[in-house]
Amino acid sequence: MKEKLIDFFITTLDFLPSELVVVIISAMPILELRGGLPVAYGVYDFSFAKSYLLSVFGNVLPIIPLLLLFLPISNWLLRFRWYERMYTWLYERTMKKSSNVEKFGAIGLILFTAVPLPTTGAYSACLAAAFFAIRFWYAFLSIVIGVLIAGIVIGALSFSVLNV
Incomplete structure (x- = not known):
């Protein structure tokens, strides 16, 4: 289920900056940082530091x-x-x-x-x-x-x- 949600956000929100997509994924229930950080690092090829900061920020927002x-x-x-x-x-x-x-x-x-x-x-x-x-x-x-x-x-x- 998590994979389908992540795929949905990546494909649906492709008009948004990739940084914002990571923050949105990380702010979502169920996915949280556990979904956002691997997407940032693995899909968008962000550095570890950038992946970590964006994911933590998104997870802390709610x-x-x-x-x-x-x-x-x-x-x-x-x-x-x-x-x-x-x-x-x-x-x-x-x-x-x-x-x-x-x-x-x-x-x-x-x-x-x-x-x-x-x-x-x-x-x-x-x-x-x-x-x-x-x-x-x-x-x-x-x-x-x-x-x-x-x-x-x-x-x-x-x-x-x-x-x-």
């Missing part, structure tokens, strides 16, 4: 709106049955994956964000921070540090795979 707006908007939308079902599913899925966040708070958010596994990343970490009521600045800084670490891990993997 953090502030998510941390500030997720709960207020969710509280308003919970009056609709369809959203209540989706919210319950999202809550349960996030709680299953975020035992370290519950145990270690902001430090757990760093680990949760940094580990490049499916369903972990900045979006999920923002939801976990909201569900566990972690203060904004702790959550923001922890998630950004996690994104920076994830970028190094994904960058190293991309570099080693694409330069074999």
Whole structure:
């Protein structure tokens, strides 16, 4: 699925500068930095530094709106049955994956964000921070540090795979 989304963005957004395409891919849920950095490095042949900076920037963009707006908007939308079902599913899925966040708070958010596994990343970490009521600045800084670490891990993997 990720490959199809990436192909869609690359072909559909070919009229945009390639740097902006990388930022957009990195800002998307599911794809995040894990999709943007390999595209920047492998498809657009950017340097590692440029790939890393654009991908991190794109992945950090949605953090502030998510941390500030997720709960207020969710509280308003919970009056609709369809959203209540989706919210319950999202809550349960996030709680299953975020035992370290519950145990270690902001430090757990760093680990949760940094580990490049499916369903972990900045979006999920923002939801976990909201569900566990972690203060904004702790959550923001922890998630950004996690994104920076994830970028190094994904960058190293991309570099080693694409330069074999």
